[in-house]
Amino acid sequence: MNFDKNKFIASVKDATRMKYAKSFDSALEYEKFNAVSMTLMEMLSEDWNKTKESYGKKKQASYLSAEYLMGRALGNNLISLGLYTEVEETLKELGISLNAVEEAEEDAGLGNGGLGRLAACFMDSAATEDLPLTGYGIRYDYGIFKQKFEDGRQVEQVDNWLKYGDPWSVRRLEDAVMVEFADETIQAIPYDTPIVGYGTNNINTLRLWKAESVDAFDFKLFNDQDYTASVEKKNSAEDISRVLYPNDSEQAGKLLRLKQQYFFVSASLQDMIKDFKKKSNDFNEFPEYYAIQLNDTHPAVAVPEMMRLLMDNEGLAWDQAWSIVRRTFAYTNHTILAEALEQWWNGFYKEILPRIYEILVRIDEQFVAELEGKGYDADKIESMRIISNDMIKMAWLSIYGSYAVNGVAYLHTELLKHEELNDWYQLYPNKFQNKTNGITQRRWMALANKELSAYVTELLGTDEWVNNLEKIKELEKYADDEAVLEKFMAIKLQKKVQLAEYIKEHEGVEIDPDSIFDIQVKRLHEYKRQLLNAFHILDLYHKIKKDPSMDIVKRTFIFGAKAAPGYIRAKSIIKFINDIADLVNNDEDVAGRIKVVFVQNYRVSYGERIFSAADLSEQISMAGKEASGTGNMKFMLNGTPTIGTLDGANVEIVEEAGEENNFIFGLTVEDVNKLKGNYDPKVPYMTVPGLKEVVDALIDVTFDYTGDEDMQELYTSLLKGASWHAADNYFVFEDFAAYRDAQMKVDAAYRDKKAWARKCWMNMCNASKFSSDRTIREYAKDIWNIEKNRI
Structure with a gap:
């Protein structure tokens, strides 16, 4: 789209005067955001109408x-219109930061x-x-909720995303x-x-x-x-x-x-x-x-x-x-x-x-008649009926x-x-x-990781990858180029510093960019097994306490997730993770070695910072339960190895990037099917070293959960089950040892900086299959x- 700087400035100033009766210079950040967005809406309106007519x-x-x-729409639309740099430079001439304007958007x-x-x-x-x-x-009118933590527990607050209006929609x-x-x-x-x-x-x-x-x-x-x-x-x-x-x-x-x-x-x-x-x-x-x-x-x-x-x-x-x-x-x-x-x-x-x-x-x-005509028996028909048992x-x-x-x-x-x-x-x-x-590389790399995007474009000599991600495969030839990998990892560190600054500002927690950023961000659900991650962190903490000289690479565990308001067990897991964070982060014996942070109100704009800064992508759902996952693809595109089960799209990620460049562990779908109906979680609970100690933290004095019925229910669901599912329904106990072993492999692999950089590079170069353009x-x-x- 052609860009006339003077016309753009005039339109933005006019929009501010008409909507807010003030000058652009004196406008609040959200008013500047609305004015810039309204100007862009005016610029694209003709093509929008032509598209509707043609379709x-x-x-x-x-x-x-x-x-x-x-x-958020502003940054993504500027990238798509090819105007991000022009608008950024034009606003800078006016003494305005485009980044600040973007931050004003809900x-x-x-x-x-x-x-x-x-x-x-x-x-x-x-x-x-x-x-x-x-x-x-x-x-x-309102999103699902804005999430805050009080005493480690999720508290839902109204998500009034329209409080400043919505310049991107037309009634x-x-x-x-x-x-x-x-x-x-x-x-x-x-x-x-x-x-x-x-x-x-x-x-x-x-x-x-x-x-x-x-x-x-x-x-x-x-x-x-x-x-x-x-x-x-x-x-x-x-x-x-x-x-x-x-x-x-x-x-x-x-x-x-x-x-x-x-x-x-x-x-x-x-x-x-x-x-x-x-x-x-x-x-x-x-x-x-x-x-x-x-x-x-x-x-x-x-x-x-x-x-x-x-x-x-x-x-x-x-x-x-x-x-x-x-x-x-x-x-x-x-x-x-x-x-x-x-x-x-x-x-x-x-x-x-x-x-x-x-x-x-x-x-x-009609359907029943169709099945009867095909010779289906009564029991099979009943199991397939559209309406059955009311x-x-x-x-x-x-x-x-x-x-x-x-x-x-x-x-x-x-x-x-x-x-x-x-x-x-x-x-x-x-x-x-x-x-x-698939995922769109425009938001999840071009917008979210401008530094890496610029370097990819420099190496390819073209930005064609932005709408043809298959081009990125050509970068495999640099997989053993030390200079390229050094620049690549320097960009990764830059993104980690940016995330650390953001977390410090918004969560009040200082994290070390030189540590492994081990990240699990997704909906909070039992099958996604944030609890497995939490048990491993607590086990690692116990090991350090018992052996303060234990040699580990510094690690920062980052969580982001919302639990549905009525999902009590998921809320208990959030509380458990936050209490682990409170324990770990305030213990001088482990200071500087491991840290835990559960970011509040995880959302797309937070994700844009997180995916580009990750060292390790946690995709640890029980095999056979995650349909696909798309967070795994966002991490991969930004050069992050996966630690995960052979579940969902992890299977195809490993096929594309190589199992040697990821960390696969645990039960397969076939293993799960063999175990069902023949599994006693008390066996790993009693025999796997360290497991009983971390599980018992749900009911013992570790976090003073005495009398907490929700934590007791979570504990009972793992050891005895519930009326609607078996004990340890998602095989957290069974996969614990394998997961811990995989994490030890991560620790060992990260020490070889060149080899680690190569794993990251190979993941990025082989992400093209997971573009939503292909899908x-x-x-x-x-x-x-x-x-x-x-x-």
Whole structure:
């Protein structure tokens, strides 16, 4: 994009005067951020409109996702527009730091974990690849929560990400639609956000729906001075898009979540149908214009809702409507955790969505008839029914109502096909395929690690790698070049110093950049086994206390994770890790040797600092539980070896970068399957040296947990199990010794600086497979059947 410095300055100053009635020089940082962003929005508006017009003429894809973990927009958009340096230098002339302006932007509160970040990477890649993809979701007023620690415990605070406004979205009242529930009808108002492609004029759209009441408030009740009742309907409507993933431990929360899912799905399908009718009156052609991807099961209600819209609103017969549905939807499965395969009690549907439930019953009856016709026995049919034991199986609905089903890593897809979804694979073998996840190198290297990006560009003699990551493979020839590796590790140290300064400022903890930065950042879940990491740290602490002369490389253990508000056991693990940090960090016997920090409110903008500064990537989930992982890819791209199990995309990372450049340990999927039903965790608990001591810290005087019922429950879940799972369900005890041995190998390997640098280099050079550009091209070709449409 052409850049006129004088015009840019004038526009920024005008925007500041118009919005805040003050000069740009006197504006607050967030006001400067808004003014700069508004100016950029004006600059890209023409291409955005051209892109929409062009996409409307051919087949396009729609991505239905409950979350989009976008991060900050300003820096990423400047990188994609090719204007980062120009804007940085222009603001510097005005005495303004672009970095300070970027820091004023709140992370968009539209996502939480890997599912949402993947959706964000896909949107970025589709725009860069000139692929007609529109994202649909919810415009949450507040994110899931901002995390703080009090006495080591997670405390949830409101994430008011919109408190300074959102210059990157446009309210489209003209495209509002009505969404009907049994008890209320609400407005869905779309807010459009531009997704800027890199090295192209194409600008895609993320359309997010905000829930609003049809009537602002009941004027009569207000006039009668019943103020609370006058806004009751307004509040009820707005609750639907108020908070990402509201706590659903009680019935009211479950009903709200169901309303959220139906709300954005219905609004999105109505939007597509309205657009389609401008092009054709023959709904049999709908799949020729639209492919709709269900990102996990949150939007699975799209299947019966599409049936309702086609039959009730457009007058189509059942068979015709079902044919259209089956040729339109595709489904991405993100989990093999049985508890995460979403189910809904049919009573909720009967209460909130009675017409949808009627359609679901008929879909179920149709499916049963299909299975009977194929000779399936009664027991097998019952296990595969869409509605069984008063529960609606959303994954089953998604598979049945789609023409394609994909996993998100090779191992994950194979487990789906041959274990978790084997019945469905046997029924529909041609539906199943793999699409290994990816990340966008624009945010996770070009933006997050400008120093390394500049060096990569210097060595390649081109910045083509930014939208063609395969180019980075050419750098393998420098794997034994001492001068290159020295510069590479000097950049790594620079990023570690930057992270250390940030952690000191925001967490109040000093960490040593010369230590190994051993990092585990991801959602807090038992299967991800942050607890295994914690047990190893406590064991290492005990060893140092017993032998103060123990020879170890200095190590800083860094955690970042949020636990779902209702996930008590995960919150207990956070408390345990923070108490370990308090113990270790304040003990003079280990001072300068090991340190632990659990960063607060881990999010995309924190991650941008963390991934680029890591020495070791912790990917230690129990084998067979992590569908893919994308944090592992972000670490890899920034030249960080993995310590991990053969789980998720770790398998493919090792294939690409070499097992000799990573640290693989523990049970395999095959080992896990052999152990299930034949495992007594008391055996490793009693026989593995040091394990009992660290586990018992959950209940003994180490942290004075006497009487702490949550810690007692965590301890009991490991030794005895719970009503819903076996003891040590994720084999933390069984993998402990192997994990500790792998950590000793890390310690030994890090001492050889040249060999360590080579491991880091080989990881970076072999990261190209894990670009979301590759992933999105595969979706476009193999699932959506859409073509590049460059404006």
